[in-house]
Amino acid sequence: MTVSININGQDHELDVPPETPLLWALRDNVKLTGTKFGCGLAQCGACTVHMAGQPIRSCVTPVSAVVGQHITTIEGIDTKAAKAIQAAWEELAVPQCGYCQSGQIMAASALLANNPSPTDNDIDAAMNGNICRCATYVRIREAIKQAAKESAQG
Numbered sequence: 001m002t003v004s005i006n007i008n009g010q011d012h013e014l015d016v017p018p019e020t021p022l023l024w025a026l027r028d029n030v031k032l033t034g035t036k037f038g039c040g041l042a043q044c045g046a047c048t049v050h051m052a053g054q055p056i057r058s059c060v061t062p063v064s065a066v067v068g069q070h071i072t073t074i075e076g077i078d079t080k081a082a083k084a085i086q087a088a089w090e091e092l093a094v095p096q097c098g099y100c101q102s103g104q105i106m107a108a109s110a111l112l113a114n115n116p117s118p119t120d121n122d123i124d125a126a127m128n129g130n131i132c133r134c135a136t137y138v139r140i141r142e143a144i145k146q147a148a149k150e151s152a153q154g
Protein backbone atom coordinates (compact mmCIF):
# COMPACT_ATOMS: atom_id res chain seq x y z
CA MET A 1 0.00 0.00 0.00
CA THR A 2 1.19 3.51 -0.73
CA VAL A 3 0.52 6.09 1.94
CA SER A 4 0.91 9.80 1.50
CA ILE A 5 2.25 11.74 4.48
CA ASN A 6 3.57 15.26 4.74
CA ILE A 7 6.76 15.15 6.78
CA ASN A 8 8.58 18.36 7.68
CA GLY A 9 6.76 20.19 4.91
CA GLN A 10 7.44 17.65 2.17
CA ASP A 11 4.99 15.14 0.75
CA HIS A 12 6.19 11.54 0.88
CA GLU A 13 4.63 8.55 -0.84
CA LEU A 14 5.62 5.54 1.25
CA ASP A 15 5.20 2.00 0.03
CA VAL A 16 4.67 0.28 3.39
CA PRO A 17 2.01 -1.90 5.04
CA PRO A 18 -0.64 0.33 6.67
CA GLU A 19 0.08 -1.05 10.13
CA THR A 20 3.76 -0.02 9.93
CA PRO A 21 4.60 2.15 12.94
CA LEU A 22 5.24 5.72 11.89
CA LEU A 23 8.58 5.52 13.75
CA TRP A 24 9.85 2.82 11.37
CA ALA A 25 8.62 4.70 8.33
CA LEU A 26 10.43 7.84 9.49
CA ARG A 27 13.67 6.07 10.31
CA ASP A 28 13.84 3.35 7.64
CA ASN A 29 11.95 4.81 4.70
CA VAL A 30 12.52 8.55 5.05
CA LYS A 31 15.92 8.18 6.79
CA LEU A 32 15.06 10.66 9.53
CA THR A 33 16.87 9.02 12.42
CA GLY A 34 16.63 11.82 14.98
CA THR A 35 13.45 10.23 16.33
CA LYS A 36 14.45 7.37 18.61
CA PHE A 37 13.13 3.96 19.56
CA GLY A 38 13.00 3.41 23.30
CA CYS A 39 10.27 1.08 24.50
CA GLY A 40 7.97 0.62 21.52
CA LEU A 41 5.04 0.69 23.94
CA ALA A 42 4.15 4.37 24.29
CA GLN A 43 5.84 4.38 27.70
CA CYS A 44 9.02 6.43 27.31
CA GLY A 45 8.50 9.29 24.84
CA ALA A 46 11.76 8.79 22.91
CA CYS A 47 9.78 8.50 19.66
CA THR A 48 7.74 11.70 20.10
CA VAL A 49 6.90 13.65 16.94
CA HIS A 50 4.21 16.23 16.20
CA MET A 51 1.04 15.64 14.25
CA ALA A 52 -0.59 18.96 13.42
CA GLY A 53 1.55 20.47 16.19
CA GLN A 54 0.52 18.02 18.91
CA PRO A 55 2.90 15.43 20.37
CA ILE A 56 2.25 11.79 19.45
CA ARG A 57 4.11 8.54 20.10
CA SER A 58 5.29 7.42 16.69
CA CYS A 59 6.15 3.90 17.92
CA VAL A 60 2.48 3.02 18.40
CA THR A 61 0.99 5.16 15.64
CA PRO A 62 0.44 3.22 12.40
CA VAL A 63 1.09 5.08 9.18
CA SER A 64 -2.56 4.50 8.25
CA ALA A 65 -3.50 6.88 11.10
CA VAL A 66 -1.44 9.77 9.73
CA VAL A 67 -2.34 9.67 6.05
CA GLY A 68 -2.76 13.21 4.80
CA GLN A 69 -1.53 14.64 8.11
CA HIS A 70 1.36 17.02 8.72
CA ILE A 71 4.07 15.30 10.71
CA THR A 72 7.00 17.20 12.16
CA THR A 73 10.14 15.53 13.48
CA ILE A 74 13.12 16.87 15.41
CA GLU A 75 14.79 17.56 12.05
CA GLY A 76 11.96 19.88 10.99
CA ILE A 77 10.78 21.86 14.00
CA ASP A 78 11.24 25.58 13.43
CA THR A 79 8.44 27.30 15.29
CA LYS A 80 9.23 30.18 17.61
CA ALA A 81 8.60 27.93 20.61
CA ALA A 82 10.81 25.19 19.22
CA LYS A 83 13.66 27.61 18.53
CA ALA A 84 13.43 28.99 22.07
CA ILE A 85 13.44 25.46 23.47
CA GLN A 86 16.45 24.42 21.41
CA ALA A 87 18.39 27.56 22.40
CA ALA A 88 17.65 27.00 26.09
CA TRP A 89 18.63 23.32 25.75
CA GLU A 90 22.01 24.37 24.39
CA GLU A 91 22.56 27.17 26.90
CA LEU A 92 21.81 24.94 29.88
CA ALA A 93 23.56 21.89 28.38
CA VAL A 94 20.52 19.75 29.10
CA PRO A 95 21.47 16.43 27.43
CA GLN A 96 23.64 13.81 29.03
CA CYS A 97 23.78 10.71 26.79
CA GLY A 98 21.25 12.43 24.53
CA TYR A 99 19.15 9.42 23.61
CA CYS A 100 15.86 10.71 25.01
CA GLN A 101 16.43 14.33 24.07
CA SER A 102 14.77 14.44 20.69
CA GLY A 103 11.55 13.28 22.33
CA GLN A 104 12.03 15.69 25.23
CA ILE A 105 12.47 18.64 22.87
CA MET A 106 9.41 17.64 20.84
CA ALA A 107 7.28 17.39 23.99
CA ALA A 108 8.65 20.66 25.41
CA SER A 109 8.18 22.63 22.20
CA ALA A 110 4.58 21.43 21.89
CA LEU A 111 3.99 22.45 25.51
CA LEU A 112 5.37 25.94 24.94
CA ALA A 113 3.43 26.39 21.70
CA ASN A 114 0.20 25.49 23.51
CA ASN A 115 1.00 27.24 26.77
CA PRO A 116 3.53 30.11 26.62
CA SER A 117 3.78 30.45 30.42
CA PRO A 118 3.67 26.94 31.88
CA THR A 119 3.63 26.46 35.65
CA ASP A 120 5.67 23.71 37.30
CA ASN A 121 2.52 21.59 37.32
CA ASP A 122 1.94 22.24 33.61
CA ILE A 123 5.54 21.23 32.88
CA ASP A 124 5.24 18.08 34.97
CA ALA A 125 1.97 17.12 33.29
CA ALA A 126 3.32 17.70 29.78
CA MET A 127 6.69 16.05 30.34
CA ASN A 128 5.57 13.23 32.61
CA GLY A 129 5.59 10.61 29.86
CA ASN A 130 9.11 11.40 28.66
CA ILE A 131 11.58 9.24 30.51
CA CYS A 132 15.26 10.14 30.85
CA ARG A 133 17.51 7.38 32.11
CA CYS A 134 20.22 9.97 32.79
CA ALA A 135 17.76 11.90 34.99
CA THR A 136 18.22 15.27 33.31
CA TYR A 137 14.79 16.32 34.61
CA VAL A 138 15.98 19.33 36.63
CA ARG A 139 17.75 20.85 33.62
CA ILE A 140 14.78 20.06 31.37
CA ARG A 141 12.46 21.97 33.65
CA GLU A 142 14.87 24.92 33.91
CA ALA A 143 15.30 25.01 30.13
CA ILE A 144 11.55 25.08 29.56
CA LYS A 145 11.22 27.97 32.01
CA GLN A 146 14.09 29.84 30.39
CA ALA A 147 12.60 29.31 26.92
CA ALA A 148 9.22 30.55 28.14
CA LYS A 149 10.86 33.67 29.58
CA GLU A 150 12.85 34.39 26.44
CA SER A 151 9.84 33.80 24.19
CA ALA A 152 7.80 36.24 26.28
CA GLN A 153 10.51 38.91 25.88
CA GLY A 154 10.70 38.75 22.23
Ligand code: FES
Binding pocket: 036, 037, 038, 039, 040, 041, 042, 043, 044, 045, 046, 047, 048, 057, 058, 059, 060
Ligand atom coordinates in the same frame (compact mmCIF):
# COMPACT_ATOMS: atom_id res chain seq x y z
S1 FES B 1 9.59 4.31 21.89
FE1 FES B 1 7.66 5.23 21.70
S2 FES B 1 7.11 5.75 23.72
FE2 FES B 1 8.96 4.61 23.94
Ligand code: FES
Binding pocket: 095, 096, 097, 098, 099, 100, 101, 131, 132, 133, 134, 135, 136
Ligand atom coordinates in the same frame (compact mmCIF):
# COMPACT_ATOMS: atom_id res chain seq x y z
S1 FES C 1 19.96 12.20 28.39
FE1 FES C 1 20.38 10.06 28.54
S2 FES C 1 18.41 9.16 28.55
FE2 FES C 1 18.01 11.27 28.70
